[in-house]
Amino acid sequence: MDFTFSDDQRVFCDNVKQFLHSEVTPERLRSGWDSASGRDDTLWQQMVDLGLPAMLVPEAFGGLGMNELDFVLLAQECGRVALAEPLVETALVATPLLACQAERDTRCASLLEKIATGERRVAVGHAVNPTVSDAHVADYLLLPNGNEFHLVERERVKLIPMQSVDPSRRLFKVEWRPEEETRLVNGAPGVAALAATLNRGALGAAAQLIGLAEAMVEMTVQYTTDRTQFGRAIGSNQALKHHMANCAVKTEFAKPALYRAAYTVSQRPVHADFAVSHAKVAAGEAALLAAKNCIQSHGAMGYTWECNLHIWMKRAWALDKFWGHSGFHKNRLHQWLMNPNAKIGADKTFGEQG
Amino acid sequence: MDLNYTPEQIAFRHEVRAWLDANVPVTPLQSFDTAEGFAQHRQWEQTLAQGNWGMVTWPKEYGGRGCNLIEWLIFEEEYYRAQAPLRVNQNGIFLLGPTLMEYGTPEQKARFLTRMASGDEMWAQGWSEPGAGSDMAAIRSKAIRDGDEYVINGQKVWSTRAVFADWVFCIFRTDADSERHHGLSFVLVPLDAPGITVRPIPQLNGLPGFAEIFFDDVRVPVANRLGEEGQGWNIAMATAGFERGLMLRSPARFQETAKRLVALYRAHANDILDLSVEDAVVKSFMDAEAYALSTYQTASRLMKGGKIGSEASVNKIFWSELDQHMHETAMRILASNAELLPDAKTETDTGHWMDGFLFAQSGPIYAGTNEIQRNIIAERLLGMPRK
Numbered sequence: 001m002d003f004t005f006s007d008d009q010r011v012f013c014d015n016v017k018q019f020l021h022s023e024v025t026p027e028r029l030r031s032g033w034d035s036a037s038g039r040d041d042t043l044w045q046q047m048v049d050l051g052l053p054a055m056l057v058p059e060a061f062g063g064l065g066m067n068e069l070d071f072v073l074l075a076q077e078c079g080r081v082a083l084a085e086p087l088v089e090t091a092l093v094a095t096p097l098l099a100c101q102a103e104r105d106t107r108c109a110s111l112l113e114k115i116a117t118g119e120r121r122v123a124v125g126h127a128v129n130p131t132v133s134d135a136h137v138a139d140y141l142l143l144p145n146g147n148e149f150h151l152v153e154r155e156r157v158k159l160i161p162m163q164s165v166d167p168s169r170r171l172f173k174v175e176w177r178p179e180e181e182t183r184l185v186n187g188a189p190g191v192a193a194l195a196a197t198l199n200r201g202a203l204g205a206a207a208q209l210i211g212l213a214e215a216m217v218e219m220t221v222q223y224t225t226d227r228t229q230f231g232r233a234i235g236s237n238q239a240l241k242h243h244m245a246n247c248a249v250k251t252e253f254a255k256p257a258l259y260r261a262a263y264t265v266s267q268r269p270v271h272a273d274f275a276v277s278h279a280k281v282a283a284g285e286a287a288l289l290a291a292k293n294c295i296q297s298h299g300a301m302g303y304t305w306e307c308n309l310h311i312w313m314k315r316a317w318a319l320d321k322f323w324g325h326s327g328f329h330k331n332r333l334h335q336w337l338m339n340p341n342a343k344i345g346a347d348k349t350f351g352e353q354g
Numbered sequence: 355m356d357l358n359y360t361p362e363q364i365a366f367r368h369e370v371r372a373w374l375d376a377n378v379p380v381t382p383l384q385s386f387d388t389a390e391g392f393a394q395h396r397q398w399e400q401t402l403a404q405g406n407w408g409m410v411t412w413p414k415e416y417g418g419r420g421c422n423l424i425e426w427l428i429f430e431e432e433y434y435r436a437q438a439p440l441r442v443n444q445n446g447i448f449l450l451g452p453t454l455m456e457y458g459t460p461e462q463k464a465r466f467l468t469r470m471a472s473g474d475e476m477w478a479q480g481w482s483e484p485g486a487g488s489d490m491a492a493i494r495s496k497a498i499r500d501g502d503e504y505v506i507n508g509q510k511v512w513s514t515r516a517v518f519a520d521w522v523f524c525i526f527r528t529d530a531d532s533e534r535h536h537g538l539s540f541v542l543v544p545l546d547a548p549g550i551t552v553r554p555i556p557q558l559n560g561l562p563g564f565a566e567i568f569f570d571d572v573r574v575p576v577a578n579r580l581g582e583e584g585q586g587w588n589i590a591m592a593t594a595g596f597e598r599g600l601m602l603r604s605p606a607r608f609q610e611t612a613k614r615l616v617a618l619y620r621a622h623a624n625d626i627l628d629l630s631v632e633d634a635v636v637k638s639f640m641d642a643e644a645y646a647l648s649t650y651q652t653a654s655r656l657m658k659g660g661k662i663g664s665e666a667s668v669n670k671i672f673w674s675e676l677d678q679h680m681h682e683t684a685m686r687i688l689a690s691n692a693e694l695l696p697d698a699k700t701e702t703d704t705g706h707w708m709d710g711f712l713f714a715q716s717g718p719i720y721a722g723t724n725e726i727q728r729n730i731i732a733e734r735l736l737g738m739p740r741k
C-alpha cells in the first residue's frame with residue numbers, strides 16, 4: 001500500500017509543466033481565438049516531439065508505453081495552463097481506444113504510429129457528449145453508433161461548428177453514416193470500449209478541472225494581494241481569505257479521489273465506474289466553486305474580457321459538463337451505493353482485499 | 355503507487371479483527387462522561403493494553419507494536435468496524451503521545467508513554483483559558499520557576515475529560531514578563547496535585563464532558579516540562595498538527611458512520627419526501643471516502659519522510675464539516691423522530707443519531723475553530739496578505 005507518485009512520475013510531470021508554462025501563455029491562447037482553426041500546429045508538433053500524444057501507446061506501436069497514472073498529473077497541468085490543444089483527449093482517450101484494437105486491426109496499428117510521429121490526428125465522440133471536440137483538425141474520427149465504434153475519415157463526414165462560450169474550444173456536430181468498412185468494434189467488446197472511453201474521458205476532464213481550479217485560486221491570490229482598497233490589500237480581508245480557503249479545501253479533497261480513479265482505470269478498469277464518477281463530481285465541484293469565488297474576489301475586473309480569469313472559468317464551466325455532467329455521474333454513484341449488495345465500509349476503501 | 359495491501363498487511367487486518375471479535379464488549383459501555391462509564395472505558399483501555407493494542411504505532415518498549423501508519427489505519431478501520439468503545443484516552447495517545455515521541459527525553463518517554471499505552475493514566479489537554487480561546491497566545495496562567503519546581507497559578511477551561519482524568523498537559527507562561535507566543539512552556543501536571551480544583555462543565559447533552567481547572571500555587575518538578583523553557587508554543591503547534599492533520603480523527607470513524615447513514619436511508623427511503631436527502635446521503639459517503647483516501651495519501655507521504663504542515667488545517671475543516679453534514683442528513687431522514695433521545699425507546703432505536711448530532715456541533719469549534727483554520731489556509735498555504 002503506497003498512495004504516492006513515484007519520483008519518476010513527478011520529475012516527468014515537472015518537465016512537462018515547465019514546457020507548458022513557457023509555451024502556453026494567455027497571449028498565445030488569445031491569439032488562437034482569432035485564427036481559423038484555433039489550433040497551433042507548431043505547439044502540437046512540439047508535444048509530439050516530447051512523445052506526449054502517444055504516451056500511453058505501447059512501445060511496439062511507437063508510443064512511450066506509459067499508463068494513466070503516469071499521465072494524470074500531466075492532465076492536471078494541461079488544465080492549469082488552459083491548454084487548447086486536444087492533448088488530454090488524444091493521449092488518454094483516443095489512442096488507448098485505438099491501442100485496444102491494434103492487435104486485430106491493422107488500420108489502428110498504423111494510425112497509432114502516425115499519431116506518434118505527428119502525421120495524423122484523431123478525435124473521439126461519445127453518446128454522453130452532444131458534440132465532438134477538435135474534429136476539424138483530426139484526420140480520423142472515432143464515432144459511436146449504438147454498441148459500435150467506427151473509425152471514419154474526416155473527409156467522409158460533415159462537420160457543423162457549434163460555438164462554445166469558451167473561445168478556445170472547437171466543437172462540432174458530426175453528420176455521418178456508419179458503414180460496414182468503418183466499423184472498428186461491436187457487440188460486447190464494443191460495449192466495453194464505449195464504457196472505457198467514457199471513463200477515460202471523464203478522468204481526463206476531472207484532472208483538468210483540478211488544474212483549472214488551482215490556477216484560478218493562484219491568480220486570484222495574486223490579484224487580491226496587489227489590489228488595494230481602503231488603504232490595504234483586498235486579500236487581507238477575511239471574507240476573501242475564506243473564499244479562497246474554501247476552494248483549497250474542495251480541491252485538496254478532490255485530488256485523492258482523482259488519483260484513485262487514475263489508479264483504478266489503469267489497474268482494475270472493470271471497477272473504475274465508481275472511482276471515476278467520484279473524481280468527476282468532486283473535481284467539477286471544486287472547479288465551479290473556484291470560478292465563482294474567484295470572479296467575486298476580482299470585482300468588476302473579473303467580469304471583463306480583458307482579464308485572463310475567464311479563460312479558466314469558461315473552460316471549467318465547459319469541462320464540468322463534458323464527459324458526463326454531475327447528474328450523470330451522481331446517478332452512477334447513487335445506483336452503486338443504493339444497491340443493497342454494495343460492499344461498503346471502512347475496510348473497503350480500496351475494494352475487497354483478503 | 356500501489357493500492358494493494360501486502361499479504362502481511364492483510365494478515366495484520368485478520369489478526370486485529372479476530373482479537374476485536376473476541377474482546378469487544380457485547381453491551382455498549384456507558385458514556386465516558388459519567389463516572390461509571392469512565393471507569394468502564396478505563397478498563398477497556400487496559401484490556402486493549404493486555405492484547406498489546408494500546409497504541410500500535412509506538413515502539414514495543416513503550417507498549418506498542420512498532421506498526422507503521424498504514425497498519426495504524428488498518429487497525430482503526432477494524433476498530434470502528436467492530437464498534438469498539440471510543441478511546442477515552444484519545445488526548446493522551448493521539449496528541450500527547452506523538453508529541454512526547456518527538457520532544458520527550460528518554461526518561462519522560464519511559465515514564466509517560468508506557469503508562470499511557472497500558473491504560474493506567476488518562477490525559478486531559480489544558481490549553482484554553484477564559485481569555486485565550488482562538489487567540490491562544492493570550493495565555494496568562496503562569497508557571498514560575500522556584501528551584502527544581504514550577505509554581506503554577508491560573509485557570510484553564512474546556513478541558514475535555516478533565517473531570518475524571520489523571521493528568522493534564524498544559525501551556526503556561528514561564529516567563530512572567532513575556533508577551534504572546536514567547537515565554538510559554540509545555541508542562542505535564544498530575545490532576546491530584548495539591549492546589550488544583552476541577553470544576554465540571556456540563557455540555558449540550560447535560561454530561562460533564564469538559565471542565566475548568568483552577569491552579570493555586572500548584573508545584574510540579576521542572577522535569578515535567580516537555581522540551582525547552584520558552585519552546586511551548588512550537589511544541590503546541592506540533593501537537594495541534596497531529597490533532598488536526600492525522601491522528602485525532604481517523605477516517606474509519608466517518609466511513610462507518612456513512613455506512614450506517616446509508617442503511618438508515620434505505621430503511622426509511624419510502625417515507626422520505628425530500629428528494630435532495632438521497633443526494634446528501636451519497637455526498638456524505640463520497641466525502642467520507644475522500645477523507646479516507648486523503649489520509650492514506652498523508653500516511654504514505656509521512657512514511658517516506660514527509661511532514662505535516664498547514665494542510666492539517668484543510669483536513670480539520672473537512673472532517674468536522676463532514677461529520678456535521680452526515681448528522682444533519684440523519685436528522686433529515688429521521689424527520690419528526692429526530693429529536694428523540696436514546697432513552698425514548700423507538701422501534702428502530704435511532705436515538706443515538708441525536709447524540710452524534712449534538713457532538714458534531716462541536717467539531718468546527720474544538721481543535722481550533724474552522725474560521726481560524728480558514729485564516730491559516732489563506733495566509734500560510736495560499737500566501738494571502740496578513741494585513
Ligand SMILES: Cc1cc2nc3c(=O)[nH]c(=O)nc-3n(C[C@H](O)[C@H](O)[C@H](O)COP(=O)(O)OP(=O)(O)OC[C@H]3O[C@@H](n4cnc5c(N)ncnc54)[C@H](O)[C@@H]3O)c2cc1C
Pocket residue numbers: 238478479480481482483486487488489511512513514515564716719720721722723724725726729
Ligand atoms: C467539545 C469541546 C472540547 C474542547 N476540549 C478542549 C480541551 O480539551 N482543551 C482545551 O484546551 N480546549 C478545548 N476546547 C476549547 C477550544 O479549543 C476552543 O473552544 C476554541 O479554540 C475556540 O475558542 P473559544 O471557545 O474561546 O471561542 P472564541 O475564540 O471566542 O471564538 C468564538 C467565535 O469567534 C470566531 N473568531 C474568533 N477569532 C476570530 C478571528 N480572528 N477570525 C475569525 N473568526 C474568529 C471563532 O471562529 C468562533 O466562531 C474544547 C472545545 C469544545 C467545544
